[in-house]
Amino acid sequence: MNISDVANRTGLPPKTIRYYEEIGLVTPARAANGYRTFRDTDTHKLAFLGRARALGFSIEECRDLLALWEDQSRASGDVRAIAKEHLAGIEAKISALSAMRDTLSDLVDACAGDHRPDCPILKGLEGS
Amino acid sequence: MNISDVANRTGLPPKTIRYYEEIGLVTPARAANGYRTFRDTDTHKLAFLGRARALGFSIEECRDLLALWEDQSRASGDVRAIAKEHLAGIEAKISALSAMRDTLSDLVDACAGDHRPDCPILKGLEGS
């Protein structure tokens, strides 16, 4: 399989797949003409990466997860630890964003949004 | 005022303040020795930027807000439009993160997390 076939199957853009090779997440074989040739295991790995990235795991977390995935003797506790830590990170981000949303939403509600120059949003950003 | 005084007052690191000058958000005067000298208006602007950034506005949004802030004849509707758009972006991020959290939390819950190799989290990432 060439790169665009894999791109279609995994949903990852070709550029991203090349990048993943560059940083050592996959190591596809090469045909005589220099084209990358992907085996099923490569495609499988890339699909795994796509899903993990979609869940917000960082590249380094993905690297760890991939290693555990390939390690037949891994303990599920190791995976769970990574996932739990990541989950905590996501929850922290949600809290931070929710706080932002509340503040901003208050400001927007307080603003008439007409053509007059008086603006509570700017006032809110101005004073402490 | 020198840069570290302003850093203390605004909570922004000196590096960030220099960066903001570099990209044209502030233009402090210079003393004879080459040191930046900040007037109250500069400090005020930087404090405004700090708050806007803390609310997640991008640098370009901040640039726009700053221009509106300085424009005495601005209409509050312009500001409100920027804020509302930004608010929509924040809400989209919150939704995406919440979906991630739910999926991941289900996977974590399904995982015993012991020393056995069987792991529902990896299984979840593996199959579609």
Added chain:
DNA sequence: CCTTGACCTTCCAGTCACTGGAACCCCTAT
């Protein structure tokens, strides 16, 4: 056989908003 167009390759640069570090200048106190 030649061309066209869709592939593929590499490499370089840019994104965003800083951040770290090196190398050097300046000012005050001891």
Added chain:
DNA sequence: ATAGGGGTTCCAGTGACTGGAAGGTCAAGG
């Protein structure tokens, strides 16, 4: 004279790609 704690510039790196240029390869149609 020196020590320290400011300040300055410039360069490089972050994360995870993404865009684009320049060029090689392949299959189909004329």
